[in-house]
Amino acid sequence: xxxxxxxxxxxxxxxxxxxxxxxxxxxxxxxxxxxxxxxxxxxxxxxxxxxxxxxxxxxxxxxxxxxxxxxxxxxxxxxxxxxxxxxxxxxxxxxxxxxxxxxxxxxxxxxxxxxxxxxxxxxxxxxxxxxxxxxxxxxxxxxxxxxxxxxxxxxxxxxxxxxxxxxxxxxxxxxxxxxxxxxxxxxxxxxxxxxxxxxxxxxxxxxxxxxxxxxxxxxxxxxxxxxxxxxxxxxxxxxxxxxxxxxxxxxxxxxxxxxxxxxxxxxxxxxxxxxxxxxxxxxxxxxxxxxxxxxxxxxxxxxxxxxxxxxxxxxxxxxxxxxxxxxxxxxxxxxxxxxxxxxxxxxxxxxxxxxxxxxxxxxxxxxxxxxxxxxxxxxxxxxxxx
Amino acid sequence: xxxxxxxxxxxxxxxxxxxxxxxxxxxxxxxxxxxxxxxxxxxxxxxxxxxxxxxxxxxxxxxxxxxxxxxxxxxxxxxxxxxxxxxxxxxxxxxxxxxxxxxxxxxxxxxxxxxxxxxxxxxxxxxxxxxxxxxxxxxxxxxxxxxxxxxxxxxxxxxxxxxxxxxxxxxxxxxxxxxxxxxxxxxxxxxxxxxxxxxxxxxxxxxxxxxxxxxxxxxxxxxxxxxxxxxxxxxxxxxxxxxxxxxxxxxxxxxxxxxxxxxxxxxxxxxxxxxxxxxxxxxxxxxxxxxxxxxxxxxxxxxxxxxxxxxxxxxxxxxxxxxxxxxxxxxxxxxxxxxxxxxxxxxxxxxxxxxxxxxxxxxxxxxxxxxxxxxxxxxxxxxxxx
Numbered sequence: 001x002x003x004x005x006x007x008x009x010x011x012x013x014x015x016x017x018x019x020x021x022x023x024x025x026x027x028x029x030x031x032x033x034x035x036x037x038x039x040x041x042x043x044x045x046x047x048x049x050x051x052x053x054x055x056x057x058x059x060x061x062x063x064x065x066x067x068x069x070x071x072x073x074x075x076x077x078x079x080x081x082x083x084x085x086x087x088x089x090x091x092x093x094x095x096x097x098x099x100x101x102x103x104x105x106x107x108x109x110x111x112x113x114x115x116x117x118x119x120x121x122x123x124x125x126x127x128x129x130x131x132x133x134x135x136x137x138x139x140x141x142x143x144x145x146x147x148x149x150x151x152x153x154x155x156x157x158x159x160x161x162x163x164x165x166x167x168x169x170x171x172x173x174x175x176x177x178x179x180x181x182x183x184x185x186x187x188x189x190x191x192x193x194x195x196x197x198x199x200x201x202x203x204x205x206x207x208x209x210x211x212x213x214x215x216x217x218x219x220x221x222x223x224x225x226x227x228x229x230x231x232x233x234x235x236x237x238x239x240x241x242x243x244x245x246x247x248x249x250x251x252x253x254x255x256x257x258x259x260x261x262x263x264x265x266x267x268x269x270x271x272x273x274x275x276x277x278x279x280x281x282x283x284x285x286x287x288x289x290x291x292x293x294x295x296x297x298x299x300x301x302x303x304x305x306x307x308x309x310x311x312x313x314x315x316x317x318x319x320x321x322x323x324x325x326x327x328x329x330x331x332x333x334x335x336x337x338x339x340x341x342x343x344x345x346x347x348x349x350x351x352x353x354x355x356x357x358x359x360x361x362x363x364x365x366x367x368x369x370x371x372x373x374x375x376x377x378x379x380x381x382x383x384x385x386x
Numbered sequence: 387x388x389x390x391x392x393x394x395x396x397x398x399x400x401x402x403x404x405x406x407x408x409x410x411x412x413x414x415x416x417x418x419x420x421x422x423x424x425x426x427x428x429x430x431x432x433x434x435x436x437x438x439x440x441x442x443x444x445x446x447x448x449x450x451x452x453x454x455x456x457x458x459x460x461x462x463x464x465x466x467x468x469x470x471x472x473x474x475x476x477x478x479x480x481x482x483x484x485x486x487x488x489x490x491x492x493x494x495x496x497x498x499x500x501x502x503x504x505x506x507x508x509x510x511x512x513x514x515x516x517x518x519x520x521x522x523x524x525x526x527x528x529x530x531x532x533x534x535x536x537x538x539x540x541x542x543x544x545x546x547x548x549x550x551x552x553x554x555x556x557x558x559x560x561x562x563x564x565x566x567x568x569x570x571x572x573x574x575x576x577x578x579x580x581x582x583x584x585x586x587x588x589x590x591x592x593x594x595x596x597x598x599x600x601x602x603x604x605x606x607x608x609x610x611x612x613x614x615x616x617x618x619x620x621x622x623x624x625x626x627x628x629x630x631x632x633x634x635x636x637x638x639x640x641x642x643x644x645x646x647x648x649x650x651x652x653x654x655x656x657x658x659x660x661x662x663x664x665x666x667x668x669x670x671x672x673x674x675x676x677x678x679x680x681x682x683x684x685x686x687x688x689x690x691x692x693x694x695x696x697x698x699x700x701x702x703x704x705x706x707x708x709x710x711x712x713x714x715x716x717x718x719x720x721x722x723x724x725x726x727x728x729x730x731x732x733x734x735x736x737x738x739x740x741x742x743x744x745x746x747x748x749x750x751x752x753x754x755x756x757x758x759x760x761x762x763x764x765x766x767x768x769x770x771x772x
Contacts (some may be wrong), residue, residue: 159582218628236623241705242604244740248702286501294573316634319627352628 010049013041014381018047018058021082022106022377025114029062031083045138050080057385058086082106088143088149089376091368093199094132094171095122098227098366099137103143106380108373112142113365121226126175144276149383152195152368153164154202154225160244163194192379194222195371199223199245203326204231209370211363212355216321220314221357222249223239223364224307225282225328232318249310253291271299300332302340309342315348326357327364396435399427400767403435404444407468408492408763415448415467443771444472468492472771474529476537477754479585480557482507482612484749487521489529492766494759498529499679499751507612511688512558535769538581538763540588540752542613544583544628548582556742578765581757585609586633587624588753589743590617595756597749598741602707607743608635608701609750610693611668611714616700635696635759657685672718687725688717694729712743713750753756 020038024030030038035046053059058322062079086106093100100115103202113134140146154173158165165176204213204221213219217236223229230247232239239246272280275295288296311323329336344351357363376383406424410416421432439445448465452530472492486501499519504514515763526532541560544551550560590607598651599605605621610614616633625632658666661674661681674682674766697709715722717743730737743749762769 083492131698139712216628232703236621237621239704242558242602242707243705245705245736247701249707314703317632317703318625319629319631319634319702321628350629350631 011381013039013045013049014053015378016041017046018053018082018380019377021059021080022098022141025147026109029079030307031077031079033077035080039359047078050078054080054148057083058380059083064093067315072203085375087149087201088145088264088386089369089372090139090148090151091365091370091372092136092137093153093202093364093368094128094131094153095199095364096156096171098361099128099132099135100362101132101139102365102369103139103148104373105147106149106357106373106377108366108369110366110369111145112139113184114138125171128171128174145386147386149370149380150192150195151159152197152202152375154197154199154364154368156199156229156245158210158245158248159196164192164196186315192375195375197368197371198229198244198247199238199364200229200239200326201230202231202322202371204233204238204367205361205370205374206359206363206365206367207326207357208233208236210366211357211359212323218318218320219324219325220318220320220352221320221324221363222307222311222314223327224303224325224330226293228307230314232314233320234318254322256312263354268299271296282328283331286335288382289335297335300336303329304336304339304343308340308347311340311344311354312347312351314350315350320352322353322355324355324357326360328361330357330363338374397767399425399431399435400439400720400765402427404413404439404468404766405464405763407445410496412467412493414766417463417465419463421466425536433464436464440462440466443469444766445469449573456616469771473535473762474531474533474772475648475755475758476526476534477520477751477756477758478518478537478539479588479748479750480514480539480541481585481750482542482557484747485514485518485521486748487518487525488751488755489525489531489534490755490759492535492759492763494755496752496755497526497531498525500524500528502752509557511557514557514560518638526527533772534764535760536578536581538583538588538757538761540585540750540754542585544629544631544634545582545584546586548579549628564702578761581761583754584615584617584630584633585753586615586617586712587626588757589745589749590618590619590624590710590753591756591760592745592749592753593620593710593712593743594619596752597743598710604704604706605708605710606704606706606738607710607712607749608697608700608709609691609713610716611747614693614696618700618704619706620704620757640746653769657681668714669717672721675718675721683721686722689715690722690725690729694726697726697730698733698737698738701730701736701738706738708739708741710741710743714747715748716743716746722743736756 016039017035020035021030032043033048036043037044052058054061058358059080060083062081082104083179088103088105091102092187096119097120098115102110104112116131116135155164155171157171164171193352200221200223204219207213207221219233221231228249232247268282269279270286272278285299287295289300314323327335329342337354337356341354344354359366402425403421406421407416418429418432422429425432441446444648445466446469448467470491474489474491477488477490484501488496488499490496502517502521541550543557550557586607586609589609590605593599593607605619607617614635614647616635619631640661654668654671655665657671658664671682671685675686700709711719721744723740727740730740732751745752
């Protein structure tokens with residue numbers, strides 16, 4: 001049926017069918033009629049493409065008892081789905097104090113995940129890399145996966161040309177390293193380059209994929225936790241800046257009169273040291289505030305006041321539809337979002353919608369998975385399925 | 387030669403040839419070989435398209451003694467150019483205290499221009515509209531033009547859906563008006579809608595077209611004069627925001643600790659009142675500073691200090707390649723740019739390139755001309771030449 005079609009057109013058709021199946025509801029699969037709707041291809045072309053993709057190991061035909069195709073009474077409709085396990089990607093969040101890794105299938109369903117925490121945010125580069133490798137391996141083991149089609153790593157730093165751009169700011173000793181080489185000694189074969197991107201950019205990607213910014217083309221994600229960073233999306237595209245430094249809020253504090261830092265983590269450590277004689281994590285402050293501790297509540301009001309000034313700058317300059325609060329602060333949304341909304345409303349005449357990320361601390365990780373998928377999907381047909 | 391070509395393809399070919407000629411060096415015109423290079427069309431197609439465009443009144447064939455086409459010895463190369471006067475557009479800058487109008491040909495060459503100043507920035511809406519209409523008519527008279535293919539108007543306000551969005555902030559009484567209707571009673575026929583856009587966005591468009599940001603895809607233009615506003619360009623596209631309010635710096639002052647205003651105009655009025663007993667314009671302060679007046683120099687340092695904080699916020703958040711200073715402040719660049727660079731360097735570790743607009747106070751006007759051209763050019767072939 002496709003004998004008269006050029007190789008380029010056949011490839012475009014195959015990519016369109018595969019994309020439609022990978023983006024569809026996982027359980028049900030898609031019938032030939034569904035695929036005709038999704039791709040605007042003819043019935044014979046859809047089925048010929050599916051037969052070819054089945055032969056190549058990307059698809060399977062489901063035995064589901066779908067209702068008969070109404071245009072062909074008496075015949076059972078053929079229903080297709082991506083072959084589970086045809087390919088996998090790795091997403092990594094190399095946070096300052098926590099590293100997370102996830103292995104997902106080509107739909108983005110996470111099959112195995114692992115995390116490791118560091119004692120503090122200044123661990124040596126070697127220890128950080130060893131922990132990252134170990135987390136990747138455990139995530140792959142849990143997923144039952146030994147080969148990857150792609151991988152992406154999020155770092156709490158500006159990224160320029162695949163390298164950590166901030167010298168020693170957040171990942172001591174790693175600034176000069178090419179993180180793309182990081183995963184090389186793993187017994188996991190990664191096809192193609194390992195992507196490296198800024199954590200806030202990846203967290204925003206996750207919100208655009210499956211979170212609070214799914215329908216907003218003009219959106220900002222503020223990653224508030226151990227550091228303060230923003231991902232900015234304008235007209236549906238992530239803003240990177242001339243040197244990959246767009247959204248670096250840490251320094252904005254100085255400019256915008258917020259004080260020396262608005263990072264929740266630092267404020268929590270200070271509060272813990274003052275109140276308990278030891279530094280604590282942001283979650284501990286939120287828990288104490290929930291339990292009625294006045295000093296913890298005062299810390300949160302302080303966090304809200306400082307953070308709101310940064311959000312107001314973002315709101316006035318960029319006029320986004322929504323600002324998503326991600327990172328550690330999202331876990332304290334029940335005690336933080338109301339004061340934040342009040343402060344922001346007092347600072348700006350027309351505040352954007354303010355929401356807490358439902359992905360919370362997994363946002364960067366899921367964004368890394370999405371980035372790996374976005375990288376791999378257009379070249380899937382050049383690769384071999386697992 | 388083009389008998390076998392579909393109407394859609396013929397139209398695309400004609401648009402490509404017309405665009406190449408309108409963007410080319412005005413005096414020389416383009417030969418068939420030049421047009422083949424620019425459009426990737428074949429020689430017969432290029433000449434057939436040009437013959438058709440000549441017949442329709444858009445092009446002319448130049449008699450210039452160009453060197454013979456080297457591939458066809460002995461034959462003079464045919465050289466084409468857009469017909470002067472085939473079409474015209476109107477650009478308008480409805481500034482707070484000055485209105486400017488320019489009529490340009492389809493290359494963007496301004497053929498007639500006019501300006502009018504208001505006594506102050508709170509003139510009644512009726513007076514403002516009457517002055518704008520009069521300036522448009524005089525510009526058209528000077529250009530010898532009675533019909534327009536398109537028009538664009540810049541206003542010192544956010545613009546949403548073609549309307550002035552800021553209620554009574556800068557153009558009292560005009561917030562509720564649809565400025566697109568403004569030019570209707572003119573004895574100038576305008577084909578299609580009159581565009582309305584924010585002044586800073588248009589000034590940035592002009593810098594991208596023919597100014598300091600011609601080669602920078604990530605650029606910011608700060609319009610500093612009677613008000614402070616920014617145009618933001620990311621990846622070559624103007625950032626508008628969800629409600630058309632991106633780049634509204636006037637309010638940013640409050641957030642970023644700059645004080646109640648960083649607008650040069652206000653500071654000048656205050657200095658004038660204090661030093662001379664009467665409000666003066668920014669140019670007067672710059673002139674006094676040049677002449678060695680210490681109080682005027684102190685005002686400029688104050689302007690630089692406040693403005694630099696706003697520029698630093700823009701630089702940190704957006705990481706642009708270049709920030710262009712436009713508006714009235716560009717005219718004081720010789721006394722303002724050095725202190726501004728010093729202040730910005732002290733505030734940000736990696737300041738972007740800082741340049742003064744060479745278009746200065748005509749930036750918004752030329753941006754409006756460019757916006758009208760961008761609007762008209764893709765539908766030229768649906769219109770009749772003058």
